[in-house]
Every structure is written in structure tokens, then in C-alpha cells.
Amino acid sequence: MTNQPNRAKLTKGYVDRIKPGPKDEFHWDTEVKGFGVRITPTGKLTFIVQGRVEAVSAPAARITIGAYGVFTVDQARDVAREHLRSMRLGVDPRQVKKAEEVARVSLQQVCDAYVSRPGKLKASSREAIERHVRTTFDAWKDKPVASITEEMCKKRYREMLTKGLRGDRKQGSPGQANQAFSVLGALLAYAGRQYRRADGSPLCTRGPVDALKDDRVRLKPRTSRILDHKVGAVWLALGQWRAEAYNRDTMSSIDLVRFLLLTGLRISEASSLTWDQVNLEDGYFHLPNPKNSNPVSMPLATQAIEMLKVRPRVEGNPYVFPSWGKAGHIKDPRDLMKKVSGVAGTPISPHDLRRTFTNIALRSCRIEKFRTDLLTNHLTRDVTAEHYFDTTNLQWLAPEAQKIADWLDQQATIAASENVTRLRAEAA
Incomplete structure (x- = not known):
């Protein structure tokens, strides 16, 4: 040791002899001013460097170099010299380190930060975003987000379209490709807002995704639905299948589809409906x-109401349309929709039932569009609806809901009579 406490030329022998005290202590090198070692009360030794950045009116910067053992004394002293040289040139090593860390932020890290924002995303949106990062962009998820280029985006987009054209719906389609790159664009925009380079510029922009503007396939709005002259046959068939249903999941699926036609709900909203959300009285x-x-x-x-009154309630299961599946409720009545499609004469999805409901309301029951929008909870941007009109309690639309349900029954009656007439003609 030297006569001056905690100041000496730092060597391996000197550092090995340092003993911990009741609090952090610093030992400074006499060869390189600002270079030192800190020892904690537990005996942990860490090399540090302290100096002032030239032309910056800020307190002295103290930077951690690394632990003794990871760095030798001589290695740490060389690093300290580099940091001090940068400071004399007006460069703050802390900002450089931060910028380097930002530059390494991966797509997966951006995704994790984006979906974890409290109250910002619904579970379904979060699931879709995470799915695309995990599948569509699997090869990119661990790469720095700033390394994603226009050419990479164009190539991946075209790959998805090619697979979609080959019929590989799981791997790609115009719809999936557009959704995937909308997700990527949102993640890049978020990264640009949250992460900054050393010069203050955004880490990245939507640029690579915006470059797809001329490549994107313009999808026609979907209009598929059960055609008017087939609605009665479908409604009749659902009633007959319900009478013949022999297990809980089959009953739940049929009642769920009937409920979709009676309410125009989205499948996710109807399938997850719980009994405490229903007031039959x-x-x-x-x-x-x-x-x-x-x-x-x-x-x-x-x-x-009558349909729900006779629905069995399962002890310990809160859902109106329960299932033995993992979710506890019917999520996708796929097999039943195949049967519905057969009666309708065209492929029908659960969301097509929502379009069917809307067309029944507008075309067959002559319900004005604003009321139809309210019934489907599909409000467009409207100052009156958003700020002046109560859209949270729509029980006053019960007559409109009843009119649609009665029309379904009327069409089923017509379909049933047509079936009888046809059978008589065939028998004759």
C-alpha cells in the first residue's frame, strides 16, 4: 500500500490484497487518472473509469468496465484509456453503449414490449401479433429490428403470395400476407417511437413495409353470406339437427350458430358468452x-330467450355454449359449418352469418342502417353516436331484433312447405 489511502498503481497483487469494508470503497490508479476499482462489502471487485466529457456541462461520468476476473488489471486499464480518450473528444461512452444496446434490439423484443402495454390490446390482437412474429417472421425475430430492409420485406411477402397461390393456406395467402405486414409495420413504427440512436434519430421506421405499397394485393371486400332464398332452409335444418343432437358439444355448436343468426354477433363474442352476461327475465x-x-x-x-332457457348449464363451467375442449366453450363449430354450407349451397363461415344477419335486417326487414349498425355493434365514426347518443344500452331495439327472428321462422316455414310439396311430387 502507499502512504496516500486508496491511491496506488493498480496491479494484480494490489487488487488481490484489497479487503472489503462496511460500504463501497474505491481504489484509484496513479498511472491513469480516473481509472479505479470498486469493492463492495461482499468483496465484489469491479473496474471503473471516471471522467468528464469535454464541452458537456454535466457531472463527471462514472462508467463500469467490468468485474475483476473477467478483466485483468491491464485489460481494464486499456479500456479506461479508450473511454477517457472518447471523453476528451466530447463523446460520452454511456451514450455510445446505450446506442449499441438499442441497435441490437430484436424484433422479438419489440414485439414483447408492444404486446405487454397494459390495457392497449385485446387478447385476440395480442395472439395474432405474437403468432405472426413466431411464424411469418420466425427467421427475423432474433435479428436486430433495424436490420430489416425493404428487399427482405418484398421477398417474404412474395413468398407468402406464392405459397397461397399453391393452395397452402397455412403458409400464405394474400389476406394473411397483408395482415402479417400490417403487424410488422406497427411494430417498426413502435420501435421508431421507443428507441433512439445516439444522434436522436429513430431506430427504424415503417419504411421497409411502406415499400410494399406497389406489391400489395388489393383484396376485394368479402360479401359471402347465406343467400335470401336459402336462409329458411338453413334455419329449418338447424332446428332439425338440434332435435336430433345427442351430445353436449353438438348441441352447443348448433345453438351457437342459431344464436349467431339471431344476434349478428362476432363468433368470438358469442362463443365466449357467459351466463352472468345474460338476463333472460x-x-x-x-x-x-x-x-x-x-x-x-x-x-x-x-x-x-326460449333457446337459452332450455340450454343445459354445466356446473363449474360459466359459458353459455360449453365444450369439453381446453377453452371450456365452443370456439369454431367447423364441422357444423360444413353442414350449413351444404344446405346453403356455398361455403359459409361464422362471420358470413354476421353478414347474413345484416342483409336480413337491411334488405328483408327494411331496418334502417343506423339501427342495423347498432344491432351489430358496428359503429362507424359518427360525432352524434360517439358523443351525444347512448350506445351502451340497446334494449330499445328489441322490436327490430324480434322482427329479424320472426322473419327467420317465416322462411323456415316456407322451406318446410316446399320440402313437403317436393316430396309429394316425387312420390306421385
């Missing part, structure tokens, strides 16, 4: 967190 159900984030109470037609 007053004839309504409540959606606390629908897709458009507009909590709403919706009317039930008498047909829907």
Missing part, C-alpha cells in the same frame, strides 16, 4: 369488452 345480454371496446347491452328476441 328482462330479455338482453351484455358484452363488457367487444371488439370495438364499446360495452353494450343487446336485446334478445323471444326465440333466443
